[in-house]
Structure formats: structure tokens, C-alpha cells
Amino acid sequence: KNQVEQSPQSLIILEGKNCTLQCNYTVSPFSNLRWYKQDTGRGPVSLTIMTFSENTKSNGRYTATLDADTKQSSLHITASQLSDSASYICVVSVNYGGSQGNLIFGKGTKLSVKP
Amino acid sequence: KAGVTQTPRYLIKTRGQQVTLSCSPISGHRSVSWYQQTPGQGLQFLFEYFSETQRNKGNFPGRFSGRQFSNSRSEMNVSTLELGDSALYLCASSFNRDAYGYTFGSGTRLTVV
Numbered sequence: 001k002n003q004v005e006q007s008p009q010s011l012i013i014l015e016g017k018n019c020t021l022q023c024n025y026t027v028s029p030f031s032n033l034r035w036y037k038q039d040t041g042r043g044p045v046s047l048t049i050m051t052f053s054e055n056t057k058s059n060g061r062y063t064a065t066l067d068a069d070t071k072q073s074s075l076h077i078t079a080s081q082l083s084d085s086a087s088y089i090c091v092v093s094v095n096y097g098g099s100q101g102n103l104i105f106g107k108g109t110k111l112s113v114k115p
Numbered sequence: 116k117a118g119v120t121q122t123p124r125y126l127i128k129t130r131g132q133q134v135t136l137s138c139s140p141i142s143g144h145r146s147v148s149w150y151q152q153t154p155g156q157g158l159q160f161l162f163e164y165f166s167e168t169q170r171n172k173g174n175f176p177g178r179f180s181g182r183q184f185s186n187s188r189s190e191m192n193v194s195t196l197e198l199g200d201s202a203l204y205l206c207a208s209s210f211n212r213d214a215y216g217y218t219f220g221s222g223t224r225l226t227v228v
Contacts, residue, residue, distance in 0.1 A: 036219075043119070043205050043219035044158075089158065102171075107157035 002027045004092050006106035014114055017080055021109045023073040023090035031093040031102075035064050035075045038087045038108070047075070047088075080113045087111070117142065119208050119220035127226045133194040136223045140187050140208030147189040148217070149181060152203040161204075164189055165212050196227045 004025045013019050025033070032051045036044035048057040048064040050073070057064050061078045077084055090106040120139040128134050140147050148171075149161040160173040164183035181191040187208075193200055203224050209217035 041203070041222070041224065043121075043207075043221045045219070103160065105158040 002092075002094060002104045004090055004104045004106035006088075006090050006109050008109060009107075010110040010112070012112045012114060013080055015080060015082055019077050019080060019111065021075045021077075021088050021090075021111070023075070023106055025071050025073070025090070025092045025104070025106075027071075027092040027094055027104050029094065030068065030071075033064075033066055033073050033093070034091045035062070035073075036089040036091060038089060040086070044089055077111075080111075082113050082115060085111060085113045119206060119218055121204075121206055121220040121223050123223060124221065125224045125226075127228060128196050130196055130198060130227055132196050133192065134196060134225060135190055135192050136204055136225070138189045138191075138206035138208075138220060140189070140206075141218060144208035144210050144218075145187050146209045146212050146217075147183055147187065148207050149189070149191050150205045150207070151175070152205060152222070153201075158205070161191065163212070170212060193225075198227050201225060201227045 007022045032049055034049040035047045037047050038044040047059050047062050050057050050066045052068050055066050063076045066073045087108040087110050089108040092104045094102040122137045138147055146165045148163040150158050152158045161175055162169055162181050163171040167183045178194045183189045203222045205219050205222045207217045207219045
């Protein structure tokens, strides 16, 4: 069964600290993996997207890694800011051709950054 | 370039009523998909429309339906509302049926009382 598991469910850190969020997937055939940031009550916004051949992708203070062998991805946030408080969702695309019905969503990690 | 626009942003309905939500995709995008997001289940795929035709459907009851117009705008309808239908409903658009380049709207928060 295609699944995406994220950990931890929630995380509280102090402003300025770093943190790492995890995503494990059992999706086959794999097409790509994307990390989204979702502010409360808003739609998800894409942070990074990685295909099978990519193992690192950065977007400012956000760095995503992908290990296609172990089917694990991580999102590292450097020097956290209060505005990083949000849910972070890992989404894996199944390679059955173009269709948004082939996206497998994790349930997200809720990050709270405290001053 | 305008993003994906969903209306209304908030909605309160009574159990048993029906509701229609609207999604205007990014100009030029022809594919629109709908998702339901609840705290317990996360994001769940409802259906996908491309060129006015439903191309894919998630595992939701027939009370959930949708359509797409010739200008690519889409509506989804939920009939006989239940308390469990309370959720954030998101739509996402892309140029083609492309699981790579899609953009989400801000959603419609539906509360059923």
C-alpha cells in the first residue's frame, strides 16, 4: 500500500534554532517528492520538489534531502523564525502518469517556533 | 499573475443542506483538482477535472460531485451535508494533468452545524 509517514507529529523549537522533519514513504513507482508549507487556514505552498536522481534541494533556509534507496526524505530548517510556524507536508507522486490523483500525502508535522 | 482563487473563504451550513464551492484556476491552467483536509485525515483527494471531464476520483461518497466549465473554472457540490463534512476544501490547478507543477488555492473553510 502506498503510504507517506511523517515525524514528528508536532514540534516546538525556540527562534533561531535548527530543526529537521522526517518523511518516510512506501510508494512505488516513485516519481517525485515535494515538501509543502501550510500556514493555518491557508493553502499549501511548495518549498522544494525532488525527482529520483536528486538528493538535495535548497530553498533559502529550507533544505530537503532524499534517499531513494531507503525511501526517506528530510526537511532541515536553519535559523528558524517565528514565521516558520506552520504545518509541513510531505507529498509523494506515484509514477502512473500525469494526474493529481496519484499524489500520496503525509499528515504533516506541525512546527511551532517560540520567541 | 493571479493565483488560484477559491470562493467563498468561509461557509457555515446546517446538516442536511447542500453547498457549492467555486475554484478559479490560474489563467491558462486546464486541470483542477479538489481536496478535503481535516485534522485527523490530512489532505484527501476528491476528484480531478481536465477539459471539462472528470479524469480521476477519490474514495468519497456520491454526495460529493463536481464539474468544470469551458473556461476551466470548477465547482464542487456537497449534498445532504453531514457534521463530518466540516473541513478545509482546497483546489489546485496546473497547466496539464501534471502532478509536478500544480498550485493550491487558499481554500474554503466549511463548517457544518
